[in-house]
Amino acid sequence: MSQSLHLFTPSSTGVALPKHSLRFTPSVSTSNCRLPVTSFQKRCCFSIRASASASSDPKVIETENGKPEILPHVTASPEPAAVSSDSASIEVDAVTEVELKENGFRSTRRTKLVCTIGPATCGFQQLEALAVGGMNVARINMCHGEREWHKAVIERVRRLNEEKGYAVAIMMDTEGSEIHMDDLGGGPSAKAEDGEIWTFTVRAFGSSRPERTINVNYDGFAEDVTIGDELLVDGGMVRFEVIEKIGPDVKCRCTDPGLLLPRANLTFWRDGSLVRERNAMLPTISAKDWLDIDFGIAEGVDFIAISFVKSAEVINHLKSYIAARSRDSDIAVIAKIESIDSLKNLEEIIQASDGAMVARGDLGAQIPLEQVPSAQQRIVQVCRQLNKPVIVASQLLESMIEYPTPTRAEVADVSEAVRQRSDALMLSGESAMGQFPDKALTVLRSVSVRIEKWWREEKRHEAMELPEVGSSFSDSISEEICTSAAKMANNLGVDALFVYTKSGHMASLLSRCRPDCPIFAFTTTTSVRRRLNLQWGLIPFRLSFSDDMESNLNKTFSLLKARGMIKSGDLIIAVSDMLQSIQVMNVP
Numbered sequence: 286m287s288q289s290l291h292l293f294t295p296s297s298t299g300v301a302l303p304k305h306s307l308r309f310t311p312s313v314s315t316s317n318c319r320l321p322v323t324s325f326q327k328r329c330c331f332s333i334r335a336s337a338s339a340s341s342d343p344k345v346i347e348t349e350n351g352k353p354e355i356l357p358h359v360t361a362s363p364e365p366a367a368v369s370s371d372s373a374s375i376e377v378d379a380v381t382e383v384e385l386k387e388n389g390f391r392s393t394r395r396t397k398l399v400c401t402i403g404p405a406t407c408g409f410q411q412l413e414a415l416a417v418g419g420m421n422v423a424r425i426n427m428c429h430g431e432r433e434w435h436k437a438v439i440e441r442v443r444r445l446n447e448e449k450g451y452a453v454a455i456m457m458d459t460e461g462s463e464i465h466m467d468d469l470g471g472g473p474s475a476k477a478e479d480g481e482i483w484t485f486t487v488r489a490f491g492s493s494r495p496e497r498t499i500n501v502n503y504d505g506f507a508e509d510v511t512i513g514d515e516l517l518v519d520g521g522m523v524r525f526e527v528i529e530k531i532g533p534d535v536k537c538r539c540t541d542p543g544l545l546l547p548r549a550n551l552t553f554w555r556d557g558s559l560v561r562e563r564n565a566m567l568p569t570i571s572a573k574d575w576l577d578i579d580f581g582i583a584e585g586v587d588f589i590a591i592s593f594v595k596s597a598e599v600i601n602h603l604k605s606y607i608a609a610r611s612r613d614s615d616i617a618v619i620a621k622i623e624s625i626d627s628l629k630n631l632e633e634i635i636q637a638s639d640g641a642m643v644a645r646g647d648l649g650a651q652i653p654l655e656q657v658p659s660a661q662q663r664i665v666q667v668c669r670q671l672n673k674p675v676i677v678a679s680q681l682l683e684s685m686i687e688y689p690t691p692t693r694a695e696v697a698d699v700s701e702a703v704r705q706r707s708d709a710l711m712l713s714g715e716s717a718m719g720q721f722p723d724k725a726l727t728v729l730r731s732v733s734v735r736i737e738k739w740w741r742e743e744k745r746h747e748a749m750e751l752p753e754v755g756s757s758f759s760d761s762i763s764e765e766i767c768t769s770a771a772k773m774a775n776n777l778g779v780d781a782l783f784v785y786t787k788s789g790h791m792a793s794l795l796s797r798c799r800p801d802c803p804i805f806a807f808t809t810t811t812s813v814r815r816r817l818n819l820q821w822g823l824i825p826f827r828l829s830f831s832d833d834m835e836s837n838l839n840k841t842f843s844l845l846k847a848r849g850m851i852k853s854g855d856l857i858i859a860v861s862d863m864l865q866s867i868q869v870m871n872v873p
């Protein structure tokens with residue numbers, strides 16, 4: 286196979302390429318290349334094309350503006366953002382637009398934010414406040430609330446997107462069939478005091494539930510436990526010792542007092558190890574979960590997160606189920622890593638999934654707490670290597686459920702997740718039922734921006750090996766292009782990477798490289814735009830584009846310039862998954 290380098294003068298296509306543009310085009314015939322394959326391309330030539338006047342240096346890049354992060358001055362306004370799906374427009378949300386105008390490219394936040402929606406945030410205005418505050422993905426947890434409630438939340442988020450131009454994605458999280466308590470008869474919580482005797486039972490009660498009695502969802506509970514076992518609520522927030530078994534009733538003495546929350550998870554331990562009896566055979570996806578999944582498919586959610594995944598098999602099964610039921614099959618499956626088995630089969634589970642979540646809440650109930658940080662690091666790293674987005678979740682700002690400022694330790698924990706370069710951070714109780722959801726989101730946002738900036742200043746370009754993830758030659762080309770483009774972007778100090786991608790794959794390959802500049806990801810469908818909103822560094826835009834990159838670029842430049850998001854002279858690198866190429870150019 287030959288490779289050749291050509292220098293030519295500006296093309297005769299009539300497109301005015303800006304001065305000192307450099308084009309690198311590995312023109313290779315590939316299956317995903319939608320252009321007619323010419324004999325030139327079949328020869329698999331690589332060409333680097335630079336305009337004859339490419340004399341001056343690339344534009345000197347402004348250093349980081351050093352300003353503290355500015356919260357975009359977007360208020361929950363009744364005025365709809367310019368949203369239109371006509372082919373001459375570009376869709377981007379008002380927050381991103383203002384952030385780009387006010388803070389410049391460099392200071393846009395790269396780490397994405399997921400908010401669990403609950404009673405504290407389910408109203409339209411509350412959801413809008415979260416969107417203004419930077420929520421990229423809204424998570425609904427099927428452990429709690431009725432389907433009608435979730436449906437109403439989904440409708441509000443969709444309305445927000447349609448009316449205000451956001452691309453907030455929806456993630457539905459399944460309940461899973463692990464052992465948990467009931468909803469405490471609708472009460473907010475119950476206090477267990479030291480030495481009290483409580484009964485855990487599968488017996489059904491009507492309205493007359495005896496005092497200090499908790500229903501358990503798992504029929505085999507009484508058989509699986511043994512006298513002397515330790516019963517941990519939510520991984521140890523409250524502890525009991527099993528003292529007696531009478532038929533379906535298990536009597537326990539409270540040894541560590543605390544608050545019992547509705548549907549809290551239960552684990553039991555014997556001789557210092559998690560007990561895995563018949564409960565280990567519980568299906569990952571319960572009968573109720575399948576109904577919830579049908580609901581999620583019908584509602585067109587963007588992500589389905591599967592709780593307590595044990596193997597890759599269940600992910601494959603779910604993916605074929607989704608593919609058979611939703612024609613466009615746009616729903617991405619996120620594996621929640623929160624059990625011993627999921628850690629054992631980590632690589633194959635992540636390989637099978639479209640992303641993963643480090644679900645530290647339940648994970649910390651299944652492995653010793655001191656092992657959670659190293660597990661987190663490993664999961665984040667494996668996801669990066671396999672090119673799957675990863676979310677770090679649970680207790681990031683737990684104290685903010687009650688207090689308006691985080692602890693120093695919580696800020697350090699958030700910083701560590703950002704420093705590990707995870708794609709996204711997640712709020713749980715802080716946004717679902719806390720007193721300060723907006724403040725918690727502000728903390729995630731400002732810590733992310735600050736740590737990302739620090740990271741760039743320190744030039745901590747990690748030497749992480751990014752193995753090839755694709756299987757075809759065409760995939761390899763895309764990966765090489767993205768790796769090279771990201772490296773060039775860092776070396777040349779460009780302002781932004783542009784990627785034109787129909788499926789979103791090329792954008793995720795760029796994101797995986799974690800370049801210094803933001804990545805403007807242009808895609809033709811709103812569903813891909815929403816899904817890209819979970820990935821590190823991507824600013825997703827919806828734009829109709831053709832296979833003609835020069836006209837795409839010109840169109841993008843004029844649309845973005847008109848809205849003040851870029852200006853003449855900005856240096857960009859553009860790649861696309863239609864024409865596998867790298868173009869370096871100043872905005873004309």
Ligand SMILES: Nc1ncnc2c1ncn2[C@@H]1O[C@H](COP(=O)(O)OP(=O)(O)OP(=O)(O)O)[C@@H](O)[C@H]1O
Nearest residue numbers: 401402403404426428429430646647713714717718
């Ligand atoms: N839809 C909802 N309705 C009522 N309360 C909710 C809802 N979603 C979340 N919550 C509250 O917020 C808390 C934290 O939410 P989170 O999603 O982390 O749940 P969780 O019970 O810890 O389960 P999981 O392990 O699935 O995350 C819950 O314990 C619950 O009290």
Ligand SMILES: CC(=O)C(=O)O
Nearest residue numbers: 644645646647678679
């Ligand atoms: C998010 C979740 O499910 C957990 O942390 O357990």
Ligand SMILES: [K+]
Nearest residue numbers: 428458459460
């Ligand atoms: K869940």
Ligand SMILES: [Mg+2]
Nearest residue numbers: 623644646647
């Ligand atoms: Mg969990």
